[in-house]
Amino acid sequence: MKRLIPIDIETNLNRIPLLSGFFNAVSKLTLFVLRFFKEALKPPYEFSELAKQSYQVGNRSFALIAITAFIMGLVLTIQSRPVLAEFGATSWLPSMVAVSIVREIGPVITAVIFAGKVGSGIGAELASMKVTEQIDAMEVSGINPFKYVVVTRVIATTLMLPVLVAFADAVALYGSYFGANLKEVVSFHLFFSEVFGKLDFSDVFPAFIKTFFFGFSIGIISCYTGYNAGNGTEGVGKAANAAVVFGSLLVFLVDMIAVQITSLFT
């Protein structure tokens, strides 16, 4: 007998759970984001908890970010030199490296490391608070756990990532200066006047703005995975893992969108 509908309905039906699972997660995440804005705007504000979280976020990640940024600047300089030397343009080295660091590599690498270090920490912390009923305990004592736990952490990551990126850029440029000096002696003054001579507003400003979105995405996704963790210690591991995976993925997605938007204006 000939099929009336050429599509194999059965295999398509089998795919639906996966697909509906995806849309389900997206809609839940959207509601979570909307709830964040609703609760964030509503007083009372948890300023002292926000300060504490911001301090922890910065403190937990800045050493790792410093080391990576330094190596990144150094390696980038060493790797770029031969190509530039081929064109006899080694004098372009500082400005070229500076532009790639400030525009792209600094923000993205810092954000990905941040997702790995801070995002996983938040995911695991919230999940274990959920599993050990600490979230429930807050709720029954009349304190809004979403406001106290989620809102403060998301704002902390949103505000701290730009600061960390600025710090990482500075360290990476220093690493680059160090790298440039391996082959020939370049004075500190000359190197940095080359760097700042080439960097302009259109390099710095969009890169700075997008880091807020990176920080927000990482914060919201880690809180979401932690806050919705399944029961048991297994849920904690899964939440931490999901926070890193989806946090990093989101950084690249947001970066892609940010680059498209900036290219519209330049």
Add this chain to the structure above:
Amino acid sequence: MEDIVVKIEHLKKSFGNNHVLADINLQVKKGENLAILGKSGTGKSVLIKCLVGLLNADEGEISIFGKSLADIDENGLNEVRKKIGFVFQSAALYDSLSVRENLEFPLRAQPAKPQHEVDALVEEVLQNVDLKDAIDKMPSELSGGMRKRIGLARSLILRPDIMLYDEPTTGLDPITSKEISKLILDMQHKYKTTSVIITHDIECAHITANRLAIIDKGLCVAEGTFDEMIKSEDKFVKAFFK
């Protein structure tokens, strides 16, 4: 009818195909200690979580101080919750906060108090659970029994009218268990609280409760004083008190 503080009528709760509570009817009078007994996994924790709105009932009605939980909004629920102290089975201390900060935490929901009043309250509840030395420790430095007692102290700090205890003595040695049971009794006398105590510790029920209820398979199978229970001819009740 004034003196009925907690009223549960035809409470039903399922998780998917797992029908945990089928039809629970219970009343708790003012100043009374009610112990609820039942096998592990019969839904005792689910029952008291429904009482504070941590879980929503599928059917039936729960009234606290004459207000039905189904009829009130978030603010109303918070008002009711301020009158209730909840001691979690797992103590649920905030890991990142010291004992002192844990105890001060519930006070956030209230208008700010001067620091010396807060300190006095903290000291008083710590005195109650006999753990004054632990004030600057972190929860991870405490033993299981100490955590339970701090959890209890934290619930007492707002002087709730109703205390809900989820297995306050489980996992503790007989001596500490007895101390906690006595503490629960003390609190009833000292602050005139009404309590619901979930337990499968017969001794704890004996010490603390004015009345007992046994739940099984989602139903309340027996109710009465300790002496009535002991004399019961019911097979299930007998098995419990053997």
